[in-house]
Amino acid sequence: MQTLDRPEAREETRRRRADTLEFDPASPRNAEPGGEPSQARRTSPRDVFVTIVICLLLWTLLASPILKRSAAAGPIGARRTAALTLLRPLVAISDSLFLSRATGTVERALGRDPNEQPGGELDLPAFDLPDASDGAPAWPSPTGGDNDRSATNESGGDGRGSSQGADPPVESIRTPSPSNKLRVAVIGDSLSQGLGPAIERWTNSSVVRVLSLGRQSTGLSREDYFNWEAGMREIVEQFRPDLVFVMLGSNDAQAQISPNGSAIPVGTWEWVHGYRSHAEQLVREATRAGTRVVWVGIPVVEERQRWGFYRDVNEIYRETASSDPDSTYVDTWNAFEGHDGGYSAFIRNDHGQLVEVRAGDGVHFTPAGYAMLGKLALRGADEAFGMPQRAVTFHV
């Protein structure tokens, strides 16, 4: 530092700092540069560079199977291609040196399956399903519960969601009890990760069990990354949910890639056909076991370039939900529009107060926004299937 113009001023500042006790450091090391210097051998930049390069190369080799899985999960493009081109020979070297086997053993020892899909496994928590002998149906069924009301006489009759076209009258969701809780699962992408806890907040935990199973960066396009159809199958088999909320699609504007690597480019008829098949299969996996599905659509987002794609996939979700009497579609696009019909980060809540509902990225929600979204989804479930009042903490 250069010579100070007024050293006495500096001294004055030091003295004042010493006078003012409350924020004075108790520890002599407080926020002073230096920390605890090591007494070990100090090295030159060249040595350190060698250390860095060896560290990165060896780590890349050791972790190459993990890195390859992660790179393969990225969106189609130059970055993914370059990463895979680089990693494939490294994985081959790792295999030939038996390193993959050794690191796989380490991964298993540390609790990770080296062969799991890149997006990870669902890892459902442990829970006890009710015993059928206590009089409560263990398997959800539209006809299996002691319903407290029918769908047609208490919840608005014919105006229920988008499954109104189905012929047989839809029966209400069963009335839960503490010994046989209503089982609710929430699946989908990062939007569903906010929706899940919101639904949990609006439901009565003494009679409702909510599993929030959303996975970041997932959808229906990239089954090679995470397969929601298989996930739904696992959820239905193990958790036997009465109700599943699905909210995904915000990451799906990309090529569909199956686990065997085949790709269908976005923007083609094949893509639309394949996407619709995935959506239908997802719903079918649930409803064939008696689980009701509430498909929550993608809300309006800030970036107008995405509107076309999101509206198109919302239409696929709506049609898919309409085709099955045990599924319904909840529109969120209009619910979160501003006065001008476009995107707005602020809307009014039930009390008429302005609330910031959208996160800064223009896609996700704030906690207050998720709370509104959760209520909207539960109201959609009520309109379609009749939610028992004791299951929720607001008046449906």
Add this chain to the structure above:
Amino acid sequence: MLFPTTDFAIFFAIVFALSWLLNRNRTAWKWFMLAASYVFYAWWDPRLAWLLTLVSTTAWLSALWVERATEERRRRTRTIVSVVALLLPLAWFKYYGFFSLNLANAFESMGLHPPLPLLQVLLPIGISFYTFMAISYVVDVSRYEVTPSRFLDVSVYLAFFPHLIAGPIVRSEELIPQIRHPRDSGHIDVARASFLIIGGLFKKIVISSFLASQMVDPVFAAPNAHGGLEVLVAIYAYAIVIYADFSAYSDIAIGAALLLGFDFPTNFDRPYTAVSLRDFWHRWHMTLSRWLRDYLYIPLGGSRHGEVRTAVNIMITMLLGGLWHGAGWTFIVWGAFHGIGQVIGRWRHRRAQRLGIVERTSRWILARKQLVTFNLVCLGWVFFRADSIRNAFEILGRLGASGSTALVTPLVVLTIAAMLGVQYLPTDPAARLRESFGRLGPVLQGAALALGLFVITTLGAQGVSPFIYFRF
């Protein structure tokens, strides 16, 4: 750019090599480091990189303008104008949305409808940190502590990538001389730097991510679905999450700077061993505490104007310190909580002095103070983490509730206990391990670090969330 990513690893390897190659040619080094730092910053979101240039230019011009005033009163006026100018971007980007929304609702409740546009302003990452550093530079010039520096020096000081996003808040008198002079290429403390970086990565990728996803996030998102034990453990877990997350960033930043030949101030010193809230602030985010002391508390008058004024000064400092962390009522309450705690602590200390009571310092009394302080800090963290005041009270209200204990697994409890326990352990064994590592050759050091990284990669979560302090 996030520290725990392969992008950063590659970036750092390149920057490290070029930085030392250009070490002797300081002008070339400064331009290179400025460019590298802007790449680091813009990697996340290039839209607001210009703001960093604006703040740097404002700080540089302000310092020159202040320096030219020789008369004390004029100098002070110019300093105030400069500080306000530096605060304007922060006020707009960070606080406009919060205040306009609250004002609009307040006016509407009175039946008024002022033309107050509601805007959601994109928050530039790191703005709170580099704004505070810019203010410290201008005020230090005003106080004759440093002389104005060249534009390039000021720009590198503010943009230097290790501290750019989330601190430590380094003073100009500490960093600018290091920027000006070539770094000592024969004395890189690679052992200390490696331990800081690997330890930081472990804290962030393994500890913080695990406790946040398994315990804290589910409970804070839906407290009504969880029993008292889960809520209590989630509160303790959050204390570990925020410590592991933020101290990890500081450690990696200090370690990366060390490898480039720079010495940053310590930012954390075993904060959960504090014996009082005042002591806590001597150990937690120490560079922020120091900033608040030097540029807010002392200018307010510090403790030089009687007990009442001191209490008011402490409250103002802590309230604004709380607001610095985020534009929300929860942060204001958190700041007020720490302010009140410090005022009460000071009052008790003074009272004991007046009555001639000698404070006992037995091990048990110390342990009791540590326990009380830790729990008070945790109580404050509830407001810090909650998404609203209502949410915070909802969480606290669930402490006595019965319900599920499924989330309280042995691994969660063990992780919390280990992270607390390690703060009480003597540092000698770690220092000895570091010394042994330092004696290894570069090849063995690289191999050991690669193994450490591999374990972290395997144990760590899929994808890494941004550091909590990024949003501040």
